[in-house]
Amino acid sequence: MKNIEACPACDCPDSRRLVQVVTEHVSPADDLVYLHCGRCGLVYSHRQFEDSAELDECYAAPYQEAARAEFLKVTAHKTGIHRYRKAWLDATLRRLAWSPRHKRALEIGSKDGSFLKLIRDDGWEAVGMDPNATYGRLAKEVYGVEIRSGYFEQGTFPPATFDLVSSFHVIEHIQDPNPVLTAVRDVLTPGGLLYLETPNLHCLQRRQLATGHVVLYSLATLAQVLEHNGFEVVAVSENGPGGLLTFDQVAVLARATGRPAGEWRLGESFEEAKACLERALQSNFPSPEGLSFRNRMFHLVQRLFGDERALALKSVYLGVHARRRGQQMEKAAGGPAMDLNRLPDPVRQQFLQGFLQEGHLRELQRLPDEWVQLKVLARIKVFRLSHDQTKALVDAELSRAQEGAFP
Structure with a gap:
């Protein structure tokens, strides 16, 4: 591996050292060091792979001798997580009223192929890519899915081939x-x-500070990298959609616009990023900030009684909480307040969980289209927009709607 000289996202050479992670090594020079970019806030490793041979040694070689029994054990675990991911995707697409043109999907990094199977069973024409040829062969035997061996890059597939890439x-x-x-x-x-x-x-854990994890994203830095490559974030899940097993992850659904963003903005400050990594080094459990007590209780119910009862309990709780907050707002305003239960569910949940203020909520209500509401909601969360910034964004969206622009 070789040392990296600039931020892999914005190419800024201005970086500061965050933490040093002790690894199994011959000398301290082999330890893993994470840096913080002074322009965009990205956290990245000080070393990178030099060529495809090093990549193969890290990602492909360890699985080449995988036995069928090991594959079945891995895929049983992955299938459970992928069901949650698929459920979140389906619910989000329904809220966005989005329909695919051809219902063709690509998964990059398919591994065992269990997600490909889920979307194929839902009527998608799906193909995957993964450097692990052994798992690709076993996935075809077990699930009948196609996984091409290799790394995804420009020219791997013709332009405009897929409606969805996961x-x-x-x-x-x-x-x-x-x-x-x-x-x-x-x-x-x-x-x-x-x-x-x-x-x-x-929400990082100690095990996630590893040599292969060369870039560590927050919601803000991930969204910014996406926007600078011609994507627009339309939905986010800050604790991951994968149920109990992925609550320390961030998930993003982004629409291809082909319009790259302009200037880079600072995501997390150096102090914020350093605090995140120091918490990760102290424990192998998620930080308290990553998972509220309320979510812990819902995950406990999920584990004990299953998804259906946990979701039913959460729905009841949010409904009661919404009525209570609505009454409080009405009393404070001295007159009728908005009916929170008539808001789109993602907007209502973010308000009840404290991520949105009443001013944000009233601005979102000005937007007649739920797709645009969810897009603006994602930007409020990602970039921590103030009320005035949200108002300006809503005004811009309303102007675009009047001009007949696609939201």
Whole structure:
């Protein structure tokens, strides 16, 4: 491996050392060091792979001798997580009223192929890519899915081939995300969607500070990298959609627009990023900030009684909480307040969980289209917009709607 000289996202050479992670090594020079970019706030490793041979040694070689029994054990675990991911995707697409043009999907980093099977069974024409040829062969035997061996890059597939590209826990392994995301955008049909999941900087565990994790994203830095490569974030899940097993992840659904963003903005400050990594080094459990007590209780119910009862309990809780907050707002305003239970569910939940203020809520209500509401909601969360910034964004969206622009 070789030392990296600039930020892999914005190419800024201005970086500061965050933490040093002790690894199994011959000398301290082999330890892993994470840096913080002074321009965009990205957290990245000080070393990168020099060539494809090193990549293969890290990602492909360990699985070449995988036995069928090991594969079945891995895929049983992965299938459970993928069901949650698929459920979140389905619910989000329904809220966005999005329909694919051809219902063709690509998964980058398919591993065992269990997600490909789930979407294929839902009527998608699906193909995967993964450097692990052994798992690809076993996935075809067990599930009958197609996984091409190799790394995804520009020219792997013709332009505008897929309506959906998914990739779970791959982008943190990619030392230069820009060309890969550009290639993803090119293979998507106009308005196509990219579904990503990666460890959340704010909820990291010690095991996630590893040599292969060359970039560590927060919601803010991930969204910014996507926007600079011609994507627009339309939905986010800060604790991951994968149920109890992925609550320390961040998931993003982004629409291909082909309009790269302008100036880079600072995501997390150096102090914020350093605090996240120091918490991760102290414990192998998620930080308290990453999972509220309320969510812990719902996950406990989920574990004991199953998904259906946990979701029913959460729905009841949110309904009661919404009525109570509505009454409090009405009393404070001295007159009728908004009916929170008539808001889109993601907007209502973010308000009840304290991520949105009443001013944000009233601005979102000005938008007649739920798709645009969810898009603006994602930007409020990602970039921590103030009320005035939200108002300006809503005004811009309303102007675009009057001009007949696609939301």
